[in-house]
Structures are given as structure tokens and as C-alpha cells.
Amino acid sequence: GQNIDQPTEMTATEGAIVQINCTYQTSGFNGLFWYQQHAGEAPTFLSYNVLDGLEEKGRFSSFLSRSKGYSYLLLKELQMKDSASYLCAVMDSNYQLIWGAGTKLIIKP
Amino acid sequence: DTGVSQDPRHKITKRGQNVTFRCDPISEHNRLYWYRQTLGQGPEFLTYFQNEAQLEKSRLLSDRFSAERPKGSFSTLEIQRTEQGDSAMYLCASSLASGMEHNEQFFGPGTRLTVL
Numbered sequence: 001g002q003n004i005d006q007p008t009e010m011t012a013t014e015g016a017i018v019q020i021n022c023t024y025q026t027s028g029f030n031g032l033f034w035y036q037q038h039a040g041e042a043p044t045f046l047s048y049n050v051l052d053g054l055e056e057k058g059r060f061s062s063f064l065s066r067s068k069g070y071s072y073l074l075l076k077e078l079q080m081k082d083s084a085s086y087l088c089a090v091m092d093s094n095y096q097l098i099w100g101a102g103t104k105l106i107i108k109p
Numbered sequence: 110d111t112g113v114s115q116d117p118r119h120k121i122t123k124r125g126q127n128v129t130f131r132c133d134p135i136s137e138h139n140r141l142y143w144y145r146q147t148l149g150q151g152p153e154f155l156t157y158f159q160n161e162a163q164l165e166k167s168r169l170l171s172d173r174f175s176a177e178r179p180k181g182s183f184s185t186l187e188i189q190r191t192e193q194g195d196s197a198m199y200l201c202a203s204s205l206a207s208g209m210e211h212n213e214q215f216f217g218p219g220t221r222l223t224v225l
Contacts, residue, residue, distance in 0.1 A: 042111070042200055042216035043152070043200075043216050045214070045215070089151070094165070096154055096157075096165070097152075097154065099152050101149065102150070
């Protein structure tokens with residue numbers, strides 16, 4: 001079967017750094033996406049990795065290791081507005097997105 | 110605002126009634142997806158269209174669910190004889206896909222369905 005695992009909830013302090021991990025087992029791999037979703041709102045795109053390595057975009061970075069079936073999202077200089085759920089999604093061999101349940105990130109002052 | 114719109118934003122209905130939702134994707138996007146999301150879960154794939162063709166439908170989707178995209182632009186999702194278990198957020202997303210390239214999906218604000 002296809003499976004995406006990520007922690008249910010994490011807590012971090014404003015100004016700090018947090019790493020959200022995602023492991024996956026899917027039928028084929030055509031890229032991994034990270035989306036941010038605030039409560040009651042739709043997901044918004046953060047990053048896309050298809051090759052191994054680190055992609056940096058401002059305060060957010062995403063890493064991929066295809067051999068390990070592993071990715072992480074790194075958030076630096078945390079702000080209160082970063083409190084949200086972070087969804088990991090893998091595009092499988094049929095080019096369909098398989099979604100994790102999301103990691104709820106709580107930022108404390 | 111991603112450019113994808115959905116209507117209505119909220120729908121409350123009684124069990125057994127039919128409901129229809131509409132999605133207007135970004136105009137140049139050829140792919141349109143429907144997802145369902147419940148609290149604390151990621152989006153669950155329902156179906157998707159490339160232009161007007163419905164290319165895939167989730168095996169989890171019962172016959173009470175039907176979707177159309179008649180002119181390859183807007184899409185409708187109908188749920189017949191609604192059940193309380195259908196209560197969820199229904200998300201629409203669109204993307205521009207050509208050949209083997211698959212770009213990010215842009216999501217609409219969703220339609221929250223409550224079945225009483």
C-alpha cells in the first residue's frame with residue numbers, strides 16, 4: 001500500500017528553527033510537495049523536490065532523499081503566523097498526489 | 110487568493126438530500142482535481158479531469174458521487190442522497206500539466222458540507 005508518515009503535532013518557539021519530517025512508501029515517485037494549511041483554509045504550495053538534496057526558498061527549505069524515502073521541511077526564524085498544518089504529499093507513478101495527514105505546528109512566544 | 114474559486118463556501122443539508130458544488134479553476138489550467146478533507150487529515154483524492162475528460166475516479170468514491178467538467182472549464186461535483194459521513198471540506202484544485210511535467214496544484218477555498 002501507499003503510506004505517508006509525518007508527526008501529528010509539533011511545538012516550537014518564535015524565532016527558533018523547526019524541522020518537520022516526512023517518510024513515504026508509494027508506488028512510484030514523481031516528486032514530493034510540501035503545502036501549508038491554516039485552520040479552515042485551503043492548502044497553499046510551499047515547495048517541490050524531485051531530485052535529492054536541499055531546496056531553499058527564503059525562511060523555508062525542503063530536503064529529499066529518494067533512497068531513504070525521506071523528506072523534511074525546515075522553517076527558520078519562526079513567526080507566529082507560521083502556526084499552521086504542514087502537509088507532505090508524494091506524486092506517485094500515476095501522477096496522483098498521495099497526502100500525509102499533516103503536522104500541526106504550534107508556535108509559542 | 111489563488112485564482113481558483115468554489116461555490117458555495119458552506120452548505121448545510123439534511124440527510125437524503127442532493128447537493129451540487131461548483132469549481133472555477135484558473136483559466137489556462139487543463140487539470141482539475143476534487144478532494145475531500147476531514148479534520149486532522151490530509152486531502153483525500155476523489156477524481157480528476159484533464160480538459161473535459163474524467164481520467165480517474167477514486168475506488169473509495171461511491172456511486173452517489175458524480176463529477177462533470179462539460180466544457181473543460183468549470184466543474185461540478187454532485188452528491189446524491191447525502192449521508193452524515195459525507196460531512197467534510199470539499200476542495201478543488203487546478204494545475205497546468207503538459208506532457209510529463211506536473212506543476213503545483215492551486216487550491217480553491219473549499220466548500221464545507223454539513224449533513225444533519
